[in-house]
Amino acid sequence: MSNATNVSAKPKRRRASAKSADDYVENLERSSMSVKDPNRKVPRPIIVDVKINGCVTRALVDSGSTTDFISTRLVDQLKLQKNLLEKALPVQMTVQGSTSKVFYNCRVPFQYQEIDGKRTFDVANIGSQSYDVILGTPFMYQHQVVIGLNPTRTYIGSVAPLPMIGDDVAELLSAAAETVEKNLEHIRQQMLALISDLSRPESEIDLPPFRAINHRIPIIDKNKKYPYRPSKCPEALRPLWNEKRNSYL
Template identity: 50%
Template sequence: MRPKDFSRVIPKPVVLLVYINGERARALLDTGSMADFMSTTLVDQLGLKKDILAKPLPVQLAVHGSRSKINCSVMAEFSYQDIRCQRRFDVVNLDNYDIILGTPFLFQHQVAIGLNPTRVSIGSLSPVDIRGEDVAVVSSAAADLLEDELEKIREQLKREAADLCQDGANAELPPLREINHTIPLIDETKVYSWRPSKCPEALKPIWAEKKRAYLAS
C-alpha cells in the first residue's frame, strides 16, 4: 500500500494581541488548558521575577507520554482591550506563542469564544472568583512536602530511641527481680514429643554467628 499525502483545510486558532507589563505579546486562547502559561523567552525578555515553586508541578498534555514540569511562576500586569489586572502565569517552554490563556482566564473574565466568524466576547473586565459547580480543585504539593518533613521526624525519633531499640545480640539481659515468674507443670513425669529444629545449610553460618553473640552476652 502506497502512503497517500493530502492537504487539509483547518480554521485558524484564536490568537489575541495582549500586553504584558506594557509590552506586546501573542496569546493563544485555549479552552483545553487548565492554567495560564507564559513562555520562558518572554519572561527573560521582560526580566520578570520568578517565584520558584517548592516542588515542581507536572504538566500532562493530551498526547500520551508527553509530559513537562512547572518549576516557577511570575506575576505580571496583563492588559487586553479594557482589561487591566495583575495576573499570575506558570512558566513553561512554549512554541509559536508568548502566552497561553487557559480556563482560569476564560472563567474569571467570562469569555465567550466563537468561530466562523472568529469572535471573542469579554463578560467581566475584573477577574471574578473561581468557584461554583464547574470548578475542580488541583491538589498542591503540600502532601509531598509534609511527607519529607515526616521522614525527618522519623529519623529524629530513631535517634532518641536508640538506647531502647538495641540489637538483641548487644542488649544486656534484664536484672533479676524479687518475684520471678514460673510456669508449674501439671505432670512433671510426662514426656512431651519433640524433634530438633533444622537449619538450612545456607543459613548455618549466620545462625552460628548469632548463637555465639547470644552466648557471649
C-alpha cells in the first residue's frame, strides 16, 4: 500500500444556487450483501487493518456505505465513550424494507497508513465477524481514497481530512429539517421585514376608509310566482315503479 499523488486539475465549482432534491438524501445507506453458493467464486472485499484507540482491528472499505460505522461489539470491548444523537438516524439496507437506526456515535483516535487523528463513527450492530469498522464514502471522500481489485489496492490521496463540500456532497433531509427548525424564527423575521410595506397599519395606508354597506341586491323576488306541476309516472312504467318502491318497504 502506498500514497497516491493527485495531479488532476482543480474542478470547476458551480455558481451558488438554491438546493434541489438531488442535494439531499433521505437516510444513511449500507449496501453490503453476500451469497452462499458452493459453486460460485467471488472476489474478497477490501478489508484493511486499522487502529482504533491504539488497538488493531479490521475495517471494510465500502463505497456503498454513506457513513462510517463502528460495531457495538468493538465499542463495548474498548469501552469507548458513546454520544447520544439528538435524533435517531435511519439506515437503509440493500434489501427493500430492511432498515435499522443509529442512536449513538463516538469520536475516537483513528490510524491507517499515514492517517493519524480523531474520527467520528456511527455506532451500529454490524453482523459480520470479519470486520468491526466500515469506512464509507465520508472517509473515502475526505482522504481522496482510490481503491481497486485484482490486485487489491488502497491509495490515500490526502493524509489530512478534507472538508466535505462540493457538487458530489449531499445533505441528510433530517439534518436539513433540524437546521430549518432552529432558524425558523430568524426566517420568520426576515419574511416579515420583506413584506413590511404590505402589512402597514390602516392609518398609514393611502386607501379610502371603510364604509357601511348601504345597498342591497335582491336575488330572490318574493312577489314572483313559479308554476308547479306534480310529477307523474307513465302508466306503462308503473309496474316497474311499484316493484322498485316495494323493494324499499
